[in-house]
Every structure is written in structure tokens, then in C-alpha cells.
Amino acid sequence: MGDYMAQEDDWxxxxxxxxxxxxxxxxxxxxxxxxxxxxxxxxxxxxxxDFRDGLKLMLLLEVISGERLPKPERGKMRVHKINNVNKxxxxxxxxxxxxxxxxxxxxxxxxxxxxxxxxxxIILRFAIQDISVEETSAKEGLLLWCQRKTxxxxxxxxxxxxxxxxxxxxxxxxIHRHRPELIExxxxxxxxxxxxxxxxxxxxxxxxxxxxxxxxxxxxxxxxPDEKAIMTYVSCFYxxxxxxxxxxxxxxxxxxxxxxxxxxxxxxxxYERLASDLLEWIRRTxxxxxxxxxxxxxxxxxxxxxxxxxxxxVHKPPxxxxxxxxxxxxxxxxxxxxxxxxxxxxxxxxxxxxxxNNGWQHxxxxxxxxxxxxxNEIRRLERLDHLAEKFRQKxxxxxxxxxxxxxxxxxxxxxxxxxSDIKALIRKHEAFESxxxxxxxxxxxxxxxxxxxxxxxxxxxxxxxTRCQKICDQWDALGSLTHSRREALEKTEKQxxxxxxxxxxxAKRAAPFNNWMESAMEDLQDMFIVxxxxxxxxxxxxxxxxxxTLPDADRxxxxxxxxxxxxxxxxxxxxxxxxxxxxxxxxxxxIINSKWEKVQQLVPKRxxxxxxxxxxxxxxxxxxxxxxSQANIVGPWIQTKMExxxxxxxEMNGTLEDQLSHLKQxxxxxxxxxxxxxxxxxQHQLIQEALIFDNKHTNYTMEHIRVGWEQLxxxxxxxxxxxxxxxxxxxxxxxxxxxxxxxxxxxxxFDKKQTGSMDSDDFRALLISTGYSLGxxxxxxxxxxxxxxxxxxxxxxxxxxxxxxxxTDTDTxxxxxxxxxxxxxxxxxxxxxxxxxxLPHDQAEYCIARMxxxxxxxxxxxxxxxxxxxxxxxxxxxx
Numbered sequence: 066m067g068d069y070m071a072q073e074d075d076w077x078x079x080x081x082x083x084x085x086x087x088x089x090x091x092x093x094x095x096x097x098x099x100x101x102x103x104x105x106x107x108x109x110x111x112x113x114x115d116f117r118d119g120l121k122l123m124l125l126l127e128v129i130s131g132e133r134l135p136k137p138e139r140g141k142m143r144v145h146k147i148n149n150v151n152k153x154x155x156x157x158x159x160x161x162x163x164x165x166x167x168x169x170x171x172x173x174x175x176x177x178x179x180x181x182x183x184x185x186x187i188i189l190r191f192a193i194q195d196i197s198v199e200e201t202s203a204k205e206g207l208l209l210w211c212q213r214k215t216x217x218x219x220x221x222x223x224x225x226x227x228x229x230x231x232x233x234x235x236x237x238x239x240i241h242r243h244r245p246e247l248i249e250x251x252x253x254x255x256x257x258x259x260x261x262x263x264x265x266x267x268x269x270x271x272x273x274x275x276x277x278x279x280x281x282x283x284x285x286x287x288x289x290p291d292e293k294a295i296m297t298y299v300s301c302f303y304x305x306x307x308x309x310x311x312x313x314x315x316x317x318x319x320x321x322x323x324x325x326x327x328x329x330x331x332x333x334x335x336y337e338r339l340a341s342d343l344l345e346w347i348r349r350t351x352x353x354x355x356x357x358x359x360x361x362x363x364x365x366x367x368x369x370x371x372x373x374x375x376x377x378x379v380h381k382p383p384x385x386x387x388x389x390x391x392x393x394x395x396x397x398x399x400x401x402x403x404x405x406x407x408x409x410x411x412x413x414x415x416x417x418x419x420x421x422n423n424g425w426q427h428x429x430x431x432x433x434x435x436x437x438x439x440x441n442e443i444r445r446l447e448r449l450d451h452l453a454e455k456f457r458q459k460x461x462x463x464x465x466x467x468x469x470x471x472x473x474x475x476x477x478x479x480x481x482x483x484x485s486d487i488k489a490l491i492r493k494h495e496a497f498e499s500x501x502x503x504x505x506x507x508x509x510x511x512x513x514x515x516x517x518x519x520x521x522x523x524x525x526x527x528x529x530x531t532r533c534q535k536i537c538d539q540w541d542a543l544g545s546l547t548h549s550r551r552e553a554l555e556k557t558e559k560q561x562x563x564x565x566x567x568x569x570x571x572a573k574r575a576a577p578f579n580n581w582m583e584s585a586m587e588d589l590q591d592m593f594i595v596x597x598x599x600x601x602x603x604x605x606x607x608x609x610x611x612x613x614t615l616p617d618a619d620r621x622x623x624x625x626x627x628x629x630x631x632x633x634x635x636x637x638x639x640x641x642x643x644x645x646x647x648x649x650x651x652x653x654x655x656i657i658n659s660k661w662e663k664v665q666q667l668v669p670k671r672x673x674x675x676x677x678x679x680x681x682x683x684x685x686x687x688x689x690x691x692x693x694s695q696a697n698i699v700g701p702w703i704q705t706k707m708e709x710x711x712x713x714x715x716e717m718n719g720t721l722e723d724q725l726s727h728l729k730q731x732x733x734x735x736x737x738x739x740x741x742x743x744x745x746x747x748q749h750q751l752i753q754e755a756l757i758f759d760n761k762h763t764n765y766t767m768e769h770i771r772v773g774w775e776q777l778x779x780x781x782x783x784x785x786x787x788x789x790x791x792x793x794x795x796x797x798x799x800x801x802x803x804x805x806x807x808x809x810x811x812x813x814x815f816d817k818k819q820t821g822s823m824d825s826d827d828f829r830a831l832l833i834s835t836g837y838s839l840g841x842x843x844x845x846x847x848x849x850x851x852x853x854x855x856x857x858x859x860x861x862x863x864x865x866x867x868x869x870x871x872x873t874d875t876d877t878x879x880x881x882x883x884x885x886x887x888x889x890x891x892x893x894x895x896x897x898x899x900x901x902x903x904l905p906h907d908q909a910e911y912c913i914a915r916m917x918x919x920x921x922x923x924x925x926x927x928x929x930x931x932x933x934x935x936x937x938x939x940x941x942x943x944x
Contacts, residue, residue: 086291087181089283093294094184096278097192097301101128112184113175119149122172126156129191146173154183162190185293192300207296210303211235214242220255226295231284233261236302240268243306247272258285275301315884316903322881323908325405326938332398333410339391340416346384347424350376354431357438361524363446370439370753377771378746388425389779392418393786396862400790403866404797406877406939409853436768440758447756449523451594456514460532462587463507467539474546477553489648491554496572496650498547503580508540567632572649574625579652581618582660585611589667596758598682605675612668622661629654685757692748693762699741700765703773706735710780711819720802721795725788732781742774791865798869808868811835812861822858831864878939885931894919894928 091112099108102121105128109115116122118141123134135152138145150169158164164186171179193203196210208223215221218238223229230236232255241248247268253261262281269275278298284290360366395418398410412418478490515533519526588611595601629647646653713728749767752760795805815831816823823831828851829844837843851863888903889895895916900909912934919928 083291085283085287086294087177089279089287089291089294090181090185091177092280092283093278093291093297094181094188096276097188097297098125098184100276100301101125104128113177113180116150116180116183117173117175118146119151119153119169119172122153123149123156126153126187129187130156130160132156143173157183157186157190160190162186185297188293188297188300192304193296196300196303204296207300207303211239211299214239218242218250226292226299227290230295230299231290232258233263233265233281233284236265236269237261239299239302239306240265240273244272269302269305273302273305275305315887318884319881319888319912320904320908322405322938323904323911325401326407327908327911329398329402329405329407329410332394332401333412336391336394336398336410337413337416339387339394340412340421343384343387343391343421344416344424347428351428351431354428354435357435359442359445359522361446363443363450366439366443366446370436370443373436373439374750385775385779388421389782391421393782396786397790397793400793400862400866404794404869408939440753440756443756444758445521447594449518449521451592452514452518452521453523453525453529454592456511456518456529456533458590458592459507459511459514459587460536462583463504463511463536466504467536467543470543471539471546474543474550486648487554492569492572492649494547494550494554496576498551499573499576500580501543501547503577508536511536567628567635568647568649571625571628571632571647572652574621574628575650575652575657578618578621578625579657579660582657582664585664586660586667589664589671593678595678595682596685596756598679598686601675601679601682605679608671608675615664615668619661622657625657626654685752685755688748688752688755688757689760690762692745692752693760693765695741695745695748696763696765696767696770699745699770700763700773702738702741703770703777706777707773707780710777710784711821713784721788721792721805725785725792728781728785728788732785735777735781742770745770787862790862794865794869800865800869805865808865809861812864816861822860824857825852825859828859828864835868878936881935881938882932885935889931892923893921893932894924895931896925896927896929898927900929 095109095112098112102108102125105124107121107124109121120137123137126132127134134156137149137152147169150172154164154167154169164183167179167183167186172183189203193207196203196207204226208226211223215223215235215238218234218241220232221234221238223235234253234255237248237250237253241250248264253264259281262279262284266277266279266281270277278301279294360369395410402408402410412420478486512533515529518529523529593604595604632647710731713724713731718724719727745767791805794800795802800808811831811834812823813819815827815834817827825848828848832844832847847867848859851859851867885895886892888899890899897909897913900912903909904912912931913929915937916929916931916934918924919930921928
């Protein structure tokens with residue numbers, strides 16, 4: 066009331082020295098009083114006389130206050146009048162107004178100065194006191210309201226309640242701002258104040274129910290219009306337009322709430338679309354990764370391996386980023402919903418974050434082992450090709466050996482042979498049997514290789530089995546024929562004479578030696594496959610051991626050739642004519658020498674092949690060490706960064722903006738490390754192309770590195786998002802940086818395990834430390850808010866959201882309902898026409914599309930239920 070007392074003091078000092086001011090006050094105060102008295106069916110003519118008995122004064126106070134005063138005294142005596150005026154003055158004093166130098170006797174005596182002073186006091190209390198803009202005093206608040214409303218208008222500059230109103234433009238601007246259809250403001254001229262004032266006063270009286278309180282000539286003809294008269298007049302304009310002001314405020318509140326809802330719905334639609342796309346990609350990809358049907362050739366399997374590499378390098382990384390961004394968007398949306406006091410977002414069936422995580426786990430489960438399976442299949446096919454080639458080589462050698470053997474065994478030459486020929490045939494057959502026995506191992510090897518090809522599911526097993534069966538059947542036939550021929554020869558054995566023992570000895574020693582040379586040639590030409598230096602060194606050692614036997618073999622060759630020479634020498638010395646070659650064997654010295662020469666040629670070739678393979682394995686070892694060296698740097702680096710992020714997320718020093726800047730710099734340093742991973746991928750590809758399947762120099766596999774890198778990128782992105790959400794919470798809720806740091810310090814103190822979350826016992830201790838007095842019921846309520854999923858853990862973000870709700874104000878459903886009620890003119894429903902008039906087009910249509918028809922007893926056609934709509938915005942019912 067100090068401001069009003071100051072204005073009362075102004076009244077005493079002025080003492081109505083200016084007759085023009087007194088005239089303006091009389092006219093203005095009279096019109097103001099009549100604007101209220103007419104509601105009671107009466108009015109005054111002379112402000113000095115008509116309040117002297119106190120009756121109309123009491124009636125005026127009852128009308129403007131809405132309260133009943135004590136019953137007036139109806140007597141005509143002076144004492145009755147004084148009592149009535151005192152009742153009025155007492156009522157004014159009860160409203161906190163101190164009357165300065167105004168007594169009932171002066172009013173009853175018709176003292177003009179005191180009467181006008183009393184009316185001005187009433188106007189101040191009941192028409193101006195409640196006007197306040199931005200917590201200013203009544204007079205300053207009314208002046209600030211006028212300045213804001215007239216600011217856009219040219220030639221209007223409201224600085225006071227006297228000179229600023231003389232040209233009439235300020236009055237016209239107030240009307241035009243609220244009712245532009247009533248004033249043609251652009252046609253008004255600053256140099257025609259009388260026309261301007263009359264225009265404003267007439268329009269106000271006709272359309273706004275504001276009586277004409279001053280004459281234009283009185284204002285223009287006065288050097289400085291009376292401030293109290295102008296304030297009284299302007300206050301009427303304020304009250305006339307206050308309803309529009311309330312409607313504007315209500316509309317602004319509703320627009321703000323609807324804008325939040327529209328933005329949130331857009332974010333929800335984006336989430337649903339992105340989630341559907343990601344789940345569809347996962348659904349399409351999993352069957353491809355689960356397809357473990359092997360191909361028939363190495364080339365086909367290598368193509369599948371290349372497709373998988375493209376998937377890891379090209380197709381999956383963007384999806385990892387999409388998944389991470391989707392989680393970040395979901396958390397940001399939930400934060401915005403919490404900050405706007407909206408219900409949490411529940412994605413549609415099958416599109417929850419947990420559904421995406423489950424789908425991603427299924428994807429990685431399907432992916433797990435796929436690359437290993439591909440490499441094992443390539444290794445299996447490589448071994449199959451090696452075995453198949455070995456089978457064909459041994460089968461061809463055996464088939465070449467058996468060629469013509471059946472015909473030879475079926476030949477009945479012994480029937481016409483001489484005794485010496487028979488003996489020769491017997492010895493020859495014995496040599497063949499020896500040769501046949503020596504080939505038994507090769508047949509068994511061929512059968513074993515065919516069996517292994519069958520067990521390894523070789524694609525051409527049918528032809529292998531057919532060929533193997535033919536060889537085995539032929540081998541059985543040779544055995545049977547050999548037995549039959551031996552029986553036939555033995556029948557005539559008693560007719561044979563002693564045969565040249567030298568030829569026989571030659572034949573017996575030449576046959577195994579010949580088989581040894583054939584086996585040696587076969588071994589020297591045998592294909593080999595190794596994967597490590599140790600394996601190739603084992604082959605080299607075996608080859609060196611074989612070479613160490615060559616001197617003994619050469620001596621055996623010389624001994625066999627010496628037997629042949631000795632036979633020839635004896636025949637020549639005894640004039641014996643030998644009939645061609647050795648009758649006991651087809652292995653001639655020329656054959657032995659030829660095969661020996663072949664063995665000598667194959668040895669250096671085998672040396673070269675083994676050395677070449679040794680060089681290859683040394684190169685592979687270099688690739689292993691190269692990869693291991695890089696992996697042993699990258700792997701620990703990723704682990705260190707993960708641990709550092711964990712510490713950063715717990716410590717969080719400085720302002721949130723500093724933390725965010727630091728984390729983004731940290732993220733850039735991580736992204737800048739990506740070339741090291743690319744180099745590792747290149748080295749890994751070289752290892753795979755070289756078919757290297759193990760690496761004893763490192764415990765890190767490329768798969769471990771990839772997973773660690775993806776987790777690192779996801780963790781830093783989530784940590785940044787947490788800080789961004791904290792900034793969003795802080796700014797939306799008005800939380801100071803000091804409060805945020807205090808919250809972080811308190812949380813870290815009770816986060817015993819430094820994991821970024823705490824169990825319910827630690828959280829209870831945290832709440833108690835912040836001043837909460839907790840019973841079990843209240844604590845359970847708080848836990849249901851901060852841990853809606855009942856995981857038993859409370860995160861820092863959940864703690865911040867709870868504290869922000871406890872310490873800040875938010876819009877509520879009741880506030881929105883009250884705003885709609887203002888727009889509806891206090892009705893329990895609102896119409897589409899009213900919504901389109903009061904709200905922007907898109908927000909009006911948004912409400913119309915979602916509001917249910919109003920079902921109350923006072924409903925009219927087209928009535929809409931704004932109450933259920935408002936509560937639905939805050940999750941208290943369904944739209």
C-alpha cells in the first residue's frame with residue numbers, strides 16, 4: 066500500500082490549484098462512478114452533493130466490491146449522514162487503505178477537494194491496485210501495459226499519464242491493438258488531436274461500454290492534462306481488455322503444450338520408422354548368417370567369405386551406428402516427455418528397445434562362428450581337393466601297373482613250354498606274387514583315401530567310389546588268377562631243372578628294389594599341405610632322412626647289377642646262349658638305371674618344393690607377427706579407453722558444457738584412431754588370404770577387436786547423450802550448475818562400486834543425505850518413479866530427473882484445463898469455431914482432430930470435451 070500512500074501525498078500537495086484539473090477530475094470521476102452505479106439502477110449528477118448523505122456512496126462501494134456494507138441510516142439529520150459516510154470510510158479502511166485528511170464531516174459538508182480525494186482513493190483501491198505487470202506497482206504496471214500494447218504504433222510514445230495522451234493517438238492505438246476492426250488507425254493524423262480523441266471516446270462508449278469521461282477540448286486545451294483523470298480513464302480500457310489478455314495468455318499456454326506434444330509425436334513416429342527398418346534388416350540378415358550349407362568348391366566358399374567381409378566392413382557398421390543413434394533418440398525422447406510432464410513413450414508391439422537389443426543379440430549369435438565355419442569349410446575343401454588328387458594319382462599308378470596283368474595270368478604258355486621255360490615261368494610267377502604283395506599297401510591306401518573322401522562329404526564321391534570299387538574288384542580278380550596260375554605251374558614243377566640262381570637272385574632283389582624306387586618316386590612327387598613352420602620343417606627333416614638312405618640304396622643297385630653281370634660272365638665263360646632277358650623278371654638293368662636316374666632327378670625338385678614352402682611359411686609367420694604386433698597395441702588401447710570413459714562418466718568435473726566439450730574431444734580422438742583399426746583389418750585380410758588359421762603371438766582376434774571397437778564407439782556416444790540429457794534437464798527445469806554439481810557429488814559419494822548406478826539401500830542413504838525423511842511407503846513410491854522397470858538399480862539420469870521434478874514447477878493438466886476454460890468463456894465445452902479463432906491453424910486442427918464430443922447435460926451441437934483431452938496430454942487417460 067506504500068505506492069497508494071505516496072499517491073495520496075501527491076493529492077495533498079496538489080490541493081487542486083489548477084481549475085482545469087479539477088474540472089477534468091469532476092467529469093472523469095463522475096462518469097466512472099456512474100459506470101458502476103448504473104448497475105444498481107441509479108447515478109449521480111453532482112459529485113459534491115450526491116454523496117453527502119452517504120447512501121449512494123455506500124451503494125457504490127457495494128457494487129464495485131461485491132460485498133454488503135452495514136445497513137445505512139435513512140434519517141435526514143446531519144448525524145445520520147455522518148454515520149453513513151463513516152460506514153463507507155470504515156469499509157474503505159478495512160481494505161487496507163489509509164485515508165489522509167479525509168473525514169466524514171468534510172464529505173457531508175460538500176467539500177469538493179475532499180470528495181474528489183475520497184473518490185480517487187476508491188478508484189486506486191478498486192480499479193488500479195490489482196493491475197501489476199512484471200511485479201511492478203499499480204501505476205507503473207498500468208503504464209508498462211500501455212507501453213507494450215502501443216509499442217508497434219507510429220507516433221505513439223507513452224511515457225506518463227498526461228502529455229503522452231494529448232494527441233489521442235495512444236487511446237486509438239489501445240483500441241486498435243485489441244479490436245482492429247473498430248479503428249482505421251492509418252487514417253488518423255497527429256496534428257488533429259480533437260478528432261483523434263473524440264473518435265477514441267465515441268468508439269469506446271459505443272462498442273466497449275466505457276462511458277465518455279472527458280471532453281477532447283478539455284484535454285487539448287490544457288497544457289498538462291490531469292494525471293488522475295487520465296489514469297482513471299485508461300484503467301477502464303485495461304479492464305475492458307483484460308478478458309482478451311486472459312484469453313491470449315490461455316491460448317499461449319495451450320499452444321506451448323500442443324507444440325511439445327506435436328514434437329514428441331514426430332519423434333515417436335521417427336523412432337517407430339527407424340526401429341522397423343533396423344528390425345527388418347536384422348530379420349533379413351539372420352537367415353543369411355544361419356545358412357551353413359557348404360558349397361562344393363573352394364571358389365564358391367571363398368566368395369561367401371568375401372561376402373561376409375563386405376558385411377562386416379560395409380553393411381554392419383552403419384547399422385551399429387543406427388542402433389546406437391536409435392537408443393540415444395529414445396533416451397532423449399523419454400527425457401523430453403519427463404521434462405514436459407508427459408507419460409513415458411511405449412513403442413508399438415515388437416519395437417521396444419529391448420526387442421531391438423534381443424534382435425541384435427540374435428544377429429550377433431548368428432554371426433558368431435560364421436567366419437570360423439567358412440574358414441573351416443575352405444580348409445575342408447582344400448583337404449578334399451588334396452585327397453582327391455592324391456586318390457587319382459595313386460589310382461592311375463595302380464591302374465597302369467595292373468594293365469595287362471589279367472591277360473598275363475590267364476596265359477596258358479606253360480602247356481607248351483620246356484622244362485627250363487616252366488622253371489622260368491614259376492620263378493617269374495613268384496616274382497609277380499612278390500610284386501603283387503608289394504602293391505597291397507597301395508590298394509589299401511586308395512581304399513582309405515576313398516573312405517576319408519566319403520566321410521568328408523566330397524561332392525564327387527560317386528565317381529571316386531566307382532573307381533575304387535573297380536580297383537578292388539580287379540585286385541580280387543588278380544589274387545584269384547594268381548592263385549590259379551600258381552597251382553597250374555606247381556603241377557609241372559617236378560619237371561623243372563635247376564635254374565640259374567643268379568637270375569633268380571637278381572629277380573628277387575630287383576623286384577623289391579624296383580618297388581622301393583617306385584615308392585620313392587611316388588613319395589617324391591607326393592603333394593603336401595602344411596600350415597606352420599614346424600610342419601614344413603618336419604617334412605624337410607623326413608626328406609633329409611630319406612636322402613641319407615640313398616648311398617645304401619645305390620650300393621644295393623650296384624649289387625643287383627653285379628649279379629646280372631655275373632650271370633652274363635658265367636654264361637659267356639661256359640658258352641651258354643641265353644635266350645634274351647632274365648626269364649624271372651621284367652625288371653631289366655636298364656629299367657633299374659632309368660628309375661634310379663629318375664629318383665636322382667626328383668630329389669632336387671623335392672628340395673626346391675620344400676624350400677619354397679618353407680619360404681611361404683616364413684612369410685606367413687611374418688604376417689602373424691605383424692598382425693599380433695598391431696593387435697597387441699590396438700586391443701589394450703581400446704580397453705584403456707573403455708576404462709577411461711568409465712572414470713570420466715563417474716567423475717564429470719567442471720560444468721556440463723565443459724564435460725560435453727571434453728567428451729566430444731575425447732570422441733574425436735577415438736574416431737581419429739580408426740586408421741589403426743583399418744590397418745589391422747588389412748593385415749587380417751592378408752592373413753586370411755594366406756589361409757592362416759592360428760596365431761600364437763597374440764590373444765586378440767579380429768573379432769574381439771571389432772566388438773571392442775563397436776562397444777567403445779557406443780559407450781562414448783551414450784555418455785555424451787547422458788550429459789546432453791542432463792543439460793536438457795538442467796535448462797528445462799532451471800537447475801543451476803552448482804545444483805547439478807552437488808547432485809553429481811552426492812551421487813558419486815554413494816555410488817560405492819563406481820558403476821554409474823546404485824542399489825536401493827545406497828539410494829535411500831543418498832535421499833536421506835539430501836534431507837528426505839523417508840518411510841517405507843514414501844520410499845517405495847520414489848523407487849517406482851526412479852526405477853519403473855524394477856531392475857533394483859538407480860542411474861544418475863533417473864536421480865537427476867527425480868530431483869528436478871522435486872525442485873521445479875511444471876505445467877499440469879489442471880493448468881491446461883483452466884486455459885481452455887478461459888478460451889471457452891467459462892463453458893464446460895469448447896467449439897471448433899472458438900478453437901480456430903483463438904489458436905494458430907495447425908494447433909487448432911490438432912485439437913479438433915483429437916477432442917472427443919462433449920457429453921454433458923449442457924452440450925450443444927459440435928461441442929468438444931477439452932477436459933478429457935487435457936488430462937490425456939499428461940497420461941491420465943487415453944486420447
